[in-house]
Amino acid sequence: MSETALSAPDAPELSETRKLLRRMLGQKAFVFGVGLLLLFIAIALLAPVLAPHDPYLQNLTARNVPPFWYEKGNWAHPLGTDPLGRDYLSRLLYGARISLLIGISVVIISGLIGTTMGLLAGYFGGRIDMLMTFLVTTRLSMPVILVALAVVAIVGSSLWIVILVLGLLKWDRFAVVMRSATQQVRSLDYVAAAQAAGASTTRIILGEVLPNIAPHLIVVATLEAASAILLEAALSFLGLGVQPPLPSWGLMISEAKAYMFFSFWLIALPGTALAVLIFAINLAGDGLRDVISPEGRT
Amino acid sequence: MLGFILKRLGLALLVALAVSAIAFFLLRLSGDVAVAIAGEGARQADIDLIRETYGLNRPIVVQYLDWLWRTLSGDLGTSIYFKTDVASLVMAKLPVTLILGLTSLVFALLISIPLGVLAAIYANSWIDRVALGIAVVGQAMPNFFFALILVMLFSITLRWLPVSGSDSWLHYVMPTVALGYYAAPAFMRLIRAGMIEVLSADYIRTARAKGLPPGKVVFKHALRNAVVPVVALAAVQLGFLLGGSVVIETIFALDGLGYLAYQSITYKDFPVMQVVVLLLSVVYVLLTLAADIANAWLDPRIRVA
Numbered sequence: 372m373s374e375t376a377l378s379a380p381d382a383p384e385l386s387e388t389r390k391l392l393r394r395m396l397g398q399k400a401f402v403f404g405v406g407l408l409l410l411f412i413a414i415a416l417l418a419p420v421l422a423p424h425d426p427y428l429q430n431l432t433a434r435n436v437p438p439f440w441y442e443k444g445n446w447a448h449p450l451g452t453d454p455l456g457r458d459y460l461s462r463l464l465y466g467a468r469i470s471l472l473i474g475i476s477v478v479i480i481s482g483l484i485g486t487t488m489g490l491l492a493g494y495f496g497g498r499i500d501m502l503m504t505f506l507v508t509t510r511l512s513m514p515v516i517l518v519a520l521a522v523v524a525i526v527g528s529s530l531w532i533v534i535l536v537l538g539l540l541k542w543d544r545f546a547v548v549m550r551s552a553t554q555q556v557r558s559l560d561y562v563a564a565a566q567a568a569g570a571s572t573t574r575i576i577l578g579e580v581l582p583n584i585a586p587h588l589i590v591v592a593t594l595e596a597a598s599a600i601l602l603e604a605a606l607s608f609l610g611l612g613v614q615p616p617l618p619s620w621g622l623m624i625s626e627a628k629a630y631m632f633f634s635f636w637l638i639a640l641p642g643t644a645l646a647v648l649i650f651a652i653n654l655a656g657d658g659l660r661d662v663i664s665p666e667g668r669t
Numbered sequence: 670m671l672g673f674i675l676k677r678l679g680l681a682l683l684v685a686l687a688v689s690a691i692a693f694f695l696l697r698l699s700g701d702v703a704v705a706i707a708g709e710g711a712r713q714a715d716i717d718l719i720r721e722t723y724g725l726n727r728p729i730v731v732q733y734l735d736w737l738w739r740t741l742s743g744d745l746g747t748s749i750y751f752k753t754d755v756a757s758l759v760m761a762k763l764p765v766t767l768i769l770g771l772t773s774l775v776f777a778l779l780i781s782i783p784l785g786v787l788a789a790i791y792a793n794s795w796i797d798r799v800a801l802g803i804a805v806v807g808q809a810m811p812n813f814f815f816a817l818i819l820v821m822l823f824s825i826t827l828r829w830l831p832v833s834g835s836d837s838w839l840h841y842v843m844p845t846v847a848l849g850y851y852a853a854p855a856f857m858r859l860i861r862a863g864m865i866e867v868l869s870a871d872y873i874r875t876a877r878a879k880g881l882p883p884g885k886v887v888f889k890h891a892l893r894n895a896v897v898p899v900v901a902l903a904a905v906q907l908g909f910l911l912g913g914s915v916v917i918e919t920i921f922a923l924d925g926l927g928y929l930a931y932q933s934i935t936y937k938d939f940p941v942m943q944v945v946v947l948l949l950s951v952v953y954v955l956l957t958l959a960a961d962i963a964n965a966w967l968d969p970r971i972r973v974a
Contacts, residue, residue, distance in 0.1 A: 508680065509687045512953045513946065514912025517930055521696060521942055524934040601811055605916050608813050609931065624814060635821050642814035650809035 394662045401658025407651035415467040423449070424458035426465040426618050431456050438636055450640060453623075454630060459637070462618035463644055469619045470648060473534060473603040474596035480538025481599075482592055485545020490576055492546070493553025503546060510543050516605060523611045530613050533606060537599050548591045552584035586663045593656030597649045604645055620645045673965055681958045688950040689740070692943050693733050702939055740947070746940040750933070755944050758929070763948070765835055765925030769844055769918070770910045774903060776849030777856055782899075785860025786892060792865060800861070804854035812913060816847040816920045833922035840923060848917045852906045859902055863895035870894075897967050904960030908953035 395401055414421065434456040437444045444451060450460040492503035519536050526532055556562065557580060565575045604621030606612030613619035615626070620641035627637030696702075703720045704711070720726045724735070739746070745755035780803075788800035823830040823843060834840050867873065868891055876886045914927035922928065926945055933941035 505680070505683065505687075508957075509684045509691070512684055512688055512908075512950045512957070513691065514909075514915070514949055514953070516912050516915050517946055517949060518695070520915065520931070520934050521946060524937065524942075525696065604811050605813060608811075609916065609919060611934065621811070621813075624817070628817070631817060631821060632825055638814070638817055638821075642811065642817070645811050645814065646806075646809045649811075650805065653805070653808055 395658070398658045398662065400654050401662065404651050404654025404656075404658055407647070408655055411467055411648050411651060412471060414464055415471045418461075418464045418468055422458070422461035422464045423447075424461045426457060426461040427616050429455045429457055435630075435634065437634065438640075451634075451636070453626065453637060459640065462623060463620075463640060466618045466620045466623065466641060466644065467648070469530065469613060469617060470600045470603070470645070472530075473537070474600045474652070476534045477537045477541060477599035478592045478596045480535070481541040481595060482545050482588070484539070485542030485591075486549050486581075486588060488542065488546040489549025490553050490580065493550040494557055494572075494576055494580065496554075500550070503550065507543050507546050510540070515540050515602060519602065519606060520609065520611050523606065528606075528611050528614055530617065533603055533612050537602055541595055541599060541602075544595060545588070545591050548587055549584060552587045553580055556580050556583050586659070590656055590660045590663065593652050593659065597652040597656070600645070600652075601649060670965065674962055677958055677961050681954050685951055685954050688954070689737055689947055690733065692946045692950070693736055694729070696939050696943055696946075697729065697732070736943075740944075745944050748933075748938055748941045750936040750938040751941070755940050758941065759926065759944055759948060762924060762926045762929045765923060766911065766914050766918070766927055769841060769848065769914055769923065769925060769927075770907055772841060772845040773849035773852060773910050774907050776845050777852040777906070778899075778903070780849075781853045781856035782860055782892075782896075785857045786864055786887065786895075788857070788861045789864030789868060789895075790887065792861075797861075800857060804857045807850050807854045812847055812851045813916050813920055815850060816843065816917060819843045819847055820920075833920075835922075835924040840921070844914075844917050844921045844923050847920075848910055848913050851913060852910055855902060855906060856899060859898055860895060863898060864891060867891045867895045900967070901960045901964045904956040904963075908956050911949050911952060 430452065433448065433452050435454055436448045436452040438451040438459070439446060439449050441451075448458050448460070450458075450463065452458055453462070488503050488506070492500040515537075519533075519540060522536050523532060526536075562575060562579050565579050570578070603612055603619065604624075607619045607621035608625045610625060613622055615622065623641040624638050627634070627641075631638055703716050703723070703725050707716045707719055724732065727735075743756060745759065747753070748755050748758055751758055784800040784803065788797040791797055820832055820843065824832045830842055831837075831840055868887075873886060873891055876890050877883075881890075911927075914925060915930050916927070917923070918925045918927035919931040926949065929941065930945040930949075932938070933945060
């Protein structure tokens with residue numbers, strides 16, 4: 372009986388979803404951002420098909436070939452080759468995989484930690500809330516890049532260590548946003564109804580609270596993914612992130628630094644790729660936030 | 670008000686203590702310091718001797734309390750790489766980073782206040798769009814990439830500015846721009862949103878109805894109120910800028926704390942690493958404490974919370 376009572380409000384929710392969808396599609400910036408993001412995802416997935424060469428293959432007879440728009444460029448290597456003779460277009464395409472993998476994995480780890488903390492603190496309040504505030508304040512006071520650099524320097528650096536370190540550091544915004552969203556939701560009627568129906572606390576949190584704050588979760592996830600990608604690029608740029616020969620865009624910029632005087636395009640291409648990817652994620656995230664809370668638009 | 674300040678002060682102290690513990694244990698538990706000090710290929714006898722002299726064979730909690738006590742009394746240990754006293758090393762570099770942090774903050778405010786105000790007054794016009802464009806690019810562009818573009822433009826092509834070093838004020842120009850631009854979008858959004866809200870308020874309508882010149886209305890009446898939340902953000906952003914200084918100072922070899930942090934990390938210089946992490950975190954804790962108090966002073970409603 373309680374089952375039907377609880378599932379009754381489902382019907383109007385469906386049309387709510389449809390309304391949301393219509394609002395989303397009405398936003399040009401959001402649609403453009405998502406489209407651009409899908410393009411990056413397609414590139415990452417199809418890199419082996421799209422890339423004209425093996426991104427790791429060094430060809431010492433074709434080193435420092437400039438891109439096609441230079442006089443000395445040729446179409447065998449449309450975006451030229453790096454100082455080791457590796458095809459730059461292929462490396463750039465494979466680089467999308469690293470950035471997206473970083474963004475997604477870091478958000479999964481930090482999202483799990485932060486959302487759990489935020490849900491517990493927002494739902495129970497009191498001491499648990501105080502503990503969370505303390506943990507978040509402590510975490511925020513330590514610069515991510517500095518702590519990540521220090522840990523990576525000690526533990527050693529690899530793609531997975533970078534993911535793990537960033538994931539364990541970047542839960543603060545999830546915790547803060549999920550906490551306030553939970554606080555708003557927990558006093559609403561349907562939570563009280565579930566409590567009255569005798570649902571367990573776990574079930575209320577996972578079944579009633581979490582689905583209703585999920586849109587906020589997605590917005591934070593986009594922001595954090597963008598920030599994680601930039602942090603990985605910065606770590607790799609400093610030589611303490613993803614290690615060669617992996618084609619991380621940040622690492623490619625670092626490797627090209629010595630050649631910036633003659634071939635600035637070696638820096639400009641991965642730099643632009645990073646900027647456009649972050650731009651796409653931010654656009655999608657901002658658009659989503661506007662759709663969810665139109666009144667909070669800035 | 671006093672109760673509020675005391676409560677915040679207590680939290681700040683607890684956080685500082687937690688940070689010190691993290692700085693200590695993180696760097697201690699993740700590697701054997703004695704082996705790191707001894708260097709590669711050291712004999713076991715040497716490692717044992719180092720363990721003995723540095724007191725590394727005592728329980729870790731005792732080592733932490735000992736380290737904390739010595740840190741508080743100003744003895745920050747000796748740098749393994751630079752072979753000098755960590756306290757004097759850090760104090761020599763701190764001014765460079767503080768100057769860079771402040772100049773970047775000022776630069777960020779100098780571009781974001783006018784642009785934010787204009788974007789709010791002419792909302793949805795081309796000025797608003799240009800301001801939005803500048804903010805969007807600032808948010809998307811990796812700051813080290815932007816820094817390299819500046820180097821390419823102003824050092825290599827135009828030869829106006831030195832590439833690296835920290836000898837004259839000219840060396841601060843590019844780091845300031847690179848770091849400040851990165852902090853500007855957050856201010857711009859806040860000022861634009863605040864101005865739009867304030868400009869539609871009743872007292873602005875009154876001021877306009879009285880026939881005050883538009884410039885006076887905007888700057889004397891509106892901006893003054895829209896700028897209040899910027900004070901709080903400025904403190905927090907200054908903290909972020911200190912973190913960002915690690916990357917920017919390293920690129921420009923600007924001899925501050927950020928560059929020292931990078932050097933100590935690459936040379937596995939643990940005593941220096943610990944102190945830099947601790948110092949930058951404590952500066953951030955103090956900044957947020959100052960922002961909290963300033964906010965409560967400006968807006969009495971917060972004091973109750």
